[in-house]
Amino acid sequence: MKARHFPxxxxxxxxxxxxxxxxxxxxxxxxYWLHVLAMAYFYGLVAAxxxxxxxxxxxxxxxxxxxxxxxxxxxxxxxxxxxxxxxxRIVAGIAMSGLVGLVIGALCLRFKGAYLSLxxxxxxxxxxLIINTEHRFTRGPCGLRVDGFFDTTSQVPYYYLMFGILxxxxxxxxxxxxxxxxxxxxxxxxxxxxxxxxxxxxxRYKITAFVVTSMFCGVAGVFYAHFNRMLAPNFGQIxxxxxxxxxxxxxxxxxxxxxxxxxxxxxxxxxxxxDLGAWRLVVFGALLMIVLRFARNGLLAPLYRKLMGEEL
Numbered sequence: 001m002k003a004r005h006f007p008x009x010x011x012x013x014x015x016x017x018x019x020x021x022x023x024x025x026x027x028x029x030x031x032y033w034l035h036v037l038a039m040a041y042f043y044g045l046v047a048a049x050x051x052x053x054x055x056x057x058x059x060x061x062x063x064x065x066x067x068x069x070x071x072x073x074x075x076x077x078x079x080x081x082x083x084x085x086x087x088x089r090i091v092a093g094i095a096m097s098g099l100v101g102l103v104i105g106a107l108c109l110r111f112k113g114a115y116l117s118l119x120x121x122x123x124x125x126x127x128x129l130i131i132n133t134e135h136r137f138t139r140g141p142c143g144l145r146v147d148g149f150f151d152t153t154s155q156v157p158y159y160y161l162m163f164g165i166l167x168x169x170x171x172x173x174x175x176x177x178x179x180x181x182x183x184x185x186x187x188x189x190x191x192x193x194x195x196x197x198x199x200x201x202x203x204r205y206k207i208t209a210f211v212v213t214s215m216f217c218g219v220a221g222v223f224y225a226h227f228n229r230m231l232a233p234n235f236g237q238i239x240x241x242x243x244x245x246x247x248x249x250x251x252x253x254x255x256x257x258x259x260x261x262x263x264x265x266x267x268x269x270x271x272x273x274x275d276l277g278a279w280r281l282v283v284f285g286a287l288l289m290i291v292l293r294f295a296r297n298g299l300l301a302p303l304y305r306k307l308m309g310e311e312l
Contacts (some may be wrong), residue, residue, distance in 0.1 A: 007128065009242075012306055013308065017167075020142075021163045021167070022163075024037065024159075025156050025159055031153075031155045034155035034156060034159045035155050036268060036271045037159055038155065038158050038159045038161075038162040039250075040099040040265075040267040040271075041163055041165070041166045041241055041262045041264060042162060042223060042227075043244065043263040043264065043266075044065055044166055044261065044262075044263035045166050045169055045170075045216065045219070045220045045260065045263070046068060046220050046244050047248040047251065047260055047263030048169070048216075048248075048260040048263070049064055049173075049213045049216045049220070049260050050213075050244060050245060050253070050259070051248050051251075051252075051253050051254070051260070052173050052177070052216075053055040053209055054208075054211065054248075054253060055248070055255070055256070056177055056182060056185045056189065056254070056256070056290040057185040057189055057205070057206065057252040058114070058185075058187060058188060058190075058192075059108070059116060059117055059209060059210065060117050061116065061210075062118070062124050062176075062238060062242075063104060063120035063123050063124050063243050064213065064217050064242075064244065065124060065220035065235075065237075065238075065240050065241040066123060066236055067100060067101060067213075067221065067234075068097075068213045068218075068220050068221035069127060069231070069233070069235065070093075070096055070097050070100055070127060070219040070221065071093035071094055071218035071221030071222050072146075072219075072222060072224055072225030072231050073122065073131060073144065073231055074093040074097075075093035075221075075224070075225055075226070076089075076146040076225050077137070077138065077144070078092055078093075079145065079146065079147055080145075085201035086147070089222075090222045090226075091223060093218055094215055096184075096218070097217055098211050098214050098219030099168040100214060101210045101211045101213060101217075102207060102211050102214070104205060104210055104214075104297065105122070105209070105210030105211060106207060107209035108117070108210070109119070109206060112192075118149060121238060122242060123235065124238060126210020127236060128233050128237065129233075131233040133235040138233075141232060141233060141234070142232075143230045143231060144231045144232075145228055145229065145230060146225045146229050146231060147226065148227070148229050149207065149227070149259065155263075159302050160226050161223070165219060165220075166264075170234045170257065170260055171215050173212070173216065174257070174288060176212065177256060181205070181208070184200050184205045185209060187200055187201055188205055188206060206297060230247070244263065245269070246266075246284065246285075247259070247262045247263040247266045249291060250261075250288060250297070250298060250299055250300075251263065251265075251292050251298050251300045251301065252265060252298025252300065252301020252302070254297065254301065255297075256300075258298055258300040258301035258303075258306055259298075261300050262298065262300055265300075270284060286295065
């Protein structure tokens with residue numbers, strides 16, 4: 001009998017989240033805080049992509065932030081040197097991230113655990129160094145100027161755009177993980193050899209996980225570029241990826257929604273603690289250590305499961 005309430009609970013929960021997000025700009029008049037919220041949604045999306053790749057498919061990667069940068073720079077450089085329409089540049093940026101994800105996924109087929117992590121760290125750092133050193137083309141550390149989505153200084157359109165992107169992206173990934181794709185991803189995560197013995201095409205689904213993750217990172221990347229209107233290689237540092245992984249872990253890495261909420265809430269919280277300077281990162285690190293020691297499933301995932309009555 002209880003199972004009948006699960007869909008209703010989820011519909012009510014997500015409807016409440018969407019309604020809250022839609023109405024929030026009516027209560028927040030500050031352009032600064034609308035900017036912060038839009039960036040929090042960006043971090044929530046990237047944290048969700050890491051949950052998709054590691055929490056469900058079992059592929060521990062540090063390459064997400066590099067894929068974000070690849071999409072952003074692809075769109076920005078096309079605008080700088082070709083004058084293509086914005087929509088085509090956005091599609092090209094997302095497609096480029098997906099293509100790179102396909103290559104990385106194929107190269108990483110034999111890598112597991114620490115070897116996969118080291119490979120993706122090297123990949124992310126190589127992308128950052130190429131962008132930084134090819135300054136005559138990418139503007140390097142001086143930053144690449146990118147045109148915005150809207151001809152306005154108001155943050156409201158950007159807020160709604162990123163909120164819509166986050167909601168749609170989470171919905172698409174969620175539906176994928178509730179299908180046979182999600183079952184095969186989890187089978188590969190738990191025991192790759194056993195999954196292969198049972199007929200799961202491990203090569204196909206591992207590459208698929210990388211491509212899907214890469215394309216959603218590309219979506220986040222083109223938003224970041226055209227929202228901030230400036231790209232610099234320092235954003236692609238490994239410390240940024242570490243921060244995103246920490247957000248997903250604190251939220252709940254094996255729960256897509258919890259990981260996204262962790263990214264949103266923690267980025268918003270870190271911005272609220274900006275007056276503490278570098279100490280705010282100390283607070284973040286202390287929280288991460290507490291979670292790893294006492295709540296290995298994250299802080300938000302157990303609350304989400306209890307509210308929904310089942311595991312995502």
